[in-house]
Amino acid sequence: MALQHVERAQEPAKASLLYDPKVRSLFFQVVLILALIFGVWWIVDNTIENLRRSNISTGFAFLRGRAGFDISDSLIQYSSDSTYGRAILVGLLNTVLVAITGIVTATILGFIIGICRLSRNWLLRKIAMVYVEIFRNIPPLLVIFFWYLGVLSVLPAPRDSFVLPFGSYLNSRGFYFPRFVWAEGAWLIIAGLIVGIALAWFVARRARARQMATGEQFPVFWTGLALIVGFPVLGFVLAGFPLTIDFPKAGTFNLTGGFNVKPEFLSLYMALSFYSAAFIAEIVRAGIQGVSKGQSEASAALGLRSGMGLRLVIIPQALRIIIPPLTSQYLNITKNSSLAVAIGYPDLYAIGGTILNQTGQAIEIVVIFMVIYLGISLATSLFMNWFNTKMALKER
Amino acid sequence: MKKILIGLLGVAAVGWTAAAASAATLDDVKAKGFLQCGVNAAGLAGFSAPNDKGEWTGLDVDYCRAVAAAIFGDGSKVKFTPLNAKDRFTALQSGEVDILSRNTTWTISRDTALGLNFAGVTYYDGQGFMVNAKKLPGVNSALQLSGAAICVQSGTTTELNLADYFKANKMEYSPVVFETQQEADAAYDSGRCDAYTTDQSGLYSIRLKLTTPDDHMVLPEIISKEPLGPSVRQGDDKWFDIAKWTYYALLNAEELGITQANVEDMKNSENPEIKRVLGSEADAKIGTDLGLTNDWVVNIVKAVGNYGEIFERNVGSGSPLKIARGINALWTKGGLQYGQPIR
Numbered sequence: 001m002a003l004q005h006v007e008r009a010q011e012p013a014k015a016s017l018l019y020d021p022k023v024r025s026l027f028f029q030v031v032l033i034l035a036l037i038f039g040v041w042w043i044v045d046n047t048i049e050n051l052r053r054s055n056i057s058t059g060f061a062f063l064r065g066r067a068g069f070d071i072s073d074s075l076i077q078y079s080s081d082s083t084y085g086r087a088i089l090v091g092l093l094n095t096v097l098v099a100i101t102g103i104v105t106a107t108i109l110g111f112i113i114g115i116c117r118l119s120r121n122w123l124l125r126k127i128a129m130v131y132v133e134i135f136r137n138i139p140p141l142l143v144i145f146f147w148y149l150g151v152l153s154v155l156p157a158p159r160d161s162f163v164l165p166f167g168s169y170l171n172s173r174g175f176y177f178p179r180f181v182w183a184e185g186a187w188l189i190i191a192g193l194i195v196g197i198a199l200a201w202f203v204a205r206r207a208r209a210r211q212m213a214t215g216e217q218f219p220v221f222w223t224g225l226a227l228i229v230g231f232p233v234l235g236f237v238l239a240g241f242p243l244t245i246d247f248p249k250a251g252t253f254n255l256t257g258g259f260n261v262k263p264e265f266l267s268l269y270m271a272l273s274f275y276s277a278a279f280i281a282e283i284v285r286a287g288i289q290g291v292s293k294g295q296s297e298a299s300a301a302l303g304l305r306s307g308m309g310l311r312l313v314i315i316p317q318a319l320r321i322i323i324p325p326l327t328s329q330y331l332n333i334t335k336n337s338s339l340a341v342a343i344g345y346p347d348l349y350a351i352g353g354t355i356l357n358q359t360g361q362a363i364e365i366v367v368i369f370m371v372i373y374l375g376i377s378l379a380t381s382l383f384m385n386w387f388n389t390k391m392a393l394k395e396r
Numbered sequence: 397m398k399k400i401l402i403g404l405l406g407v408a409a410v411g412w413t414a415a416a417a418s419a420a421t422l423d424d425v426k427a428k429g430f431l432q433c434g435v436n437a438a439g440l441a442g443f444s445a446p447n448d449k450g451e452w453t454g455l456d457v458d459y460c461r462a463v464a465a466a467i468f469g470d471g472s473k474v475k476f477t478p479l480n481a482k483d484r485f486t487a488l489q490s491g492e493v494d495i496l497s498r499n500t501t502w503t504i505s506r507d508t509a510l511g512l513n514f515a516g517v518t519y520y521d522g523q524g525f526m527v528n529a530k531k532l533p534g535v536n537s538a539l540q541l542s543g544a545a546i547c548v549q550s551g552t553t554t555e556l557n558l559a560d561y562f563k564a565n566k567m568e569y570s571p572v573v574f575e576t577q578q579e580a581d582a583a584y585d586s587g588r589c590d591a592y593t594t595d596q597s598g599l600y601s602i603r604l605k606l607t608t609p610d611d612h613m614v615l616p617e618i619i620s621k622e623p624l625g626p627s628v629r630q631g632d633d634k635w636f637d638i639a640k641w642t643y644y645a646l647l648n649a650e651e652l653g654i655t656q657a658n659v660e661d662m663k664n665s666e667n668p669e670i671k672r673v674l675g676s677e678a679d680a681k682i683g684t685d686l687g688l689t690n691d692w693v694v695n696i697v698k699a700v701g702n703y704g705e706i707f708e709r710n711v712g713s714g715s716p717l718k719i720a721r722g723i724n725a726l727w728t729k730g731g732l733q734y735g736q737p738i739r
Binding site: 254350356358 | 481482485486489505506508509510511531532540541542543544545550551552555556558559560562563569570571572573574575579580582583586587588590629630631
């Protein structure tokens with residue numbers, strides 16, 4: 001029936017294909033795709049031709065070459081004898097590190113400030129407002145410079161460091177604190193932690209099921225905490241205290257030993273967290289205000305205290321509004337981390353730039369940049385979309 | 397429909413031929429009427445820095461003016477593009493600048509894999525260290541720097557030599573790497589690093605800009621060879637010749653005693669060598685063979701003087717840097733500067 005209908009509709013069009021809307025749309029789509037393919041081919045071919053003519057070597061083989069430069073902050077083993085490929089990996093890990101720590105801190109800070117903005121306390125509300133208005137209206141690079149040049153570089157030199165409790169020091173070279181050096185048998189502590197978390201999860205599940213069935217409540221939080229802390233401590237004791245502490249000591253130039261968080265990382269991390277927290281605070285405020293007033297009134301009518309009402313009724317609904325814009329904030333933090341180059345933190349962009357200059361492989365490096373940043377961003381979006389679906393309104 | 401398609405193909409064909417156009421830099425430069433020269437963005441006093449009138453000055457800058465004078469007979473027909481260490485080669489490769497004169501070290505990998513051609517060595521340098529002698533009394537050798545935090549600019553040979561030097565001497569250090577020289581200067585000045593490393597001429601120049609220049613001391617060790625010179629793209633031999641022979645002309649002028657002041661009188665000299673260099677002999681064709689005019693050397697010397705004059709004015713006794721000629725003296729005076737014969 002339908003077929004016949006289509007055939008009949010095409011009958012008059014045979015007179016002139018030019019006026020058939022289907023043919024026309026198909027034609028233009030084909031032309032567009034051909035133009036696109038041609039455009040890409042032309043750019044690629046042109047590039048290859050120009051590179052060949054100016055005798056610049058191409059290809060990704062350079063990644064296996066010896067890097068020859070040192071990197072101050074590295075999460076993995078790296079020396080000047082390592083390859084360019086490994087240097088890029090070091091940069092990538094540094095970018096991921098600052099992005100993740102930044103995201104976590106910005107989220108916590110943002111939620112606190114966002115909720116403060118709606119507080120009934122006048123002072124708290126105004127402080128939160130001033131914070132948001134200040135940080136939202138200055139460029140992130142300026143915030144980074146503020147922390148780097150305005151706060152961390154005016155700290156005293158290593159010789160006159162601020163002495164903090166627990167053998168930590170703060171000076172213009174960063175924050176030094178004691179490092180735990182684990183001896184043999186330390187795996188028992190990790191094992192204890194895993195067992196503790198697993199048991200806590202199991203207890204929480206059972207308690208929930210019981211509350212659903214009988215309405216009886218169980219102190220899940222305290223039990224969980226006891227399990228998660230208790231088992232590693234037990235492992236620590238069983239393994240015979242496999243721990244020595246490496247305290248920072250004064251060396252010729254700097255403090256040596258201990259763990260050193262460099263000012264470059266600190267200022268980038270602080271700046272990204274404080275800057276993005278202002279945006280997240282606004283998203284949180286909008287999300288909470290987006291939940292209709294009736295909901296909080298209804299939760300109050302049910303006898304929930306305001307804190308519980310917020311936690312059990314308002315926030316779960318607000319999260320649905322909050323998560324999608326939060327994703328773009330997370331992507332912004334990741335991308336803004338490339339501003340690290342201004343203060344010498346060796347992130348992906350800074351190290352890639354150095355390699356670009358040492359090898360001259362501009363196109364290859366830019367391709368690597370694009371692929372990695374795109375990969376990180378897509379992974380973040382994917383995770384947040386999954387989280388969003390999980391948090392979305394469940395219709396029963 | 398057909399017309400559109402033919403039109404499209406036509407555009408494609410035109411695009412293709414445009415892409416295949418050859419790069420004759422001299423013709424391009426003559427056509428646009430000025431030379432585009434890449435210099436140091438950070439302002440390295442003595443090499444390339446803007447003066448209080450906003451004009452670029454320095455040894456690297458004067459070389460570019462010399463090339464402009466050779467081509468146009470006018471040393472002011474040059475525009476400067478300030479470049480970071482990191483962007484400089486891409487700028488040259490992509491054609492953003494015609495010539496790169498930005499205290500750049502001549503190395504084999506830059507000559508081969510990067511597709512550059514170095515025209516000569518306008519300044520023989522070596523890498524050194526600078527420390528704050530007031531804050532670190534007792535440090536008077538680079539070998540005492542084990543454990544130090546060291547400020548360095550990224551994408552330089554300096555960064556690589558630093559790694560090699562500390563590795564060879566089995567010392568530890570913590571590099572603090574900045575993309576631009578301004579950032580590295582500021583970080584060193586604020587005490588973020590114990591030492592600063594770059595070419596020694598650069599250290600003297602940077603020291604002038606610090607808050608208390610007298611507190612800082614350049615350590616005696618020179619840990620590398622840094623022949624600094626101008627470079628051009630590969631694949632244009634004619635342009636390379638002009639870059640090379642402008643440099644040699646500056647040296648030959650100094651050898652023959654031709655200066656900015658006496659160049660007009662020298663044209664009447666009876667010395668056949670001077671006559672040949674200045675293009676005042678009968679059927680001169682050296683200049684035209686280069687693609688320039690026969691009085692190209694006259695124009696160069698009129699615009700910027702000879703090599704010795706450029707040196708003294710920018711980095712030598714006539715400048716705040718007061719660097720001695722040292723190995724940059726002419727070969728006749730025990731230095732390394734040697735002008736290939738113009739004949």
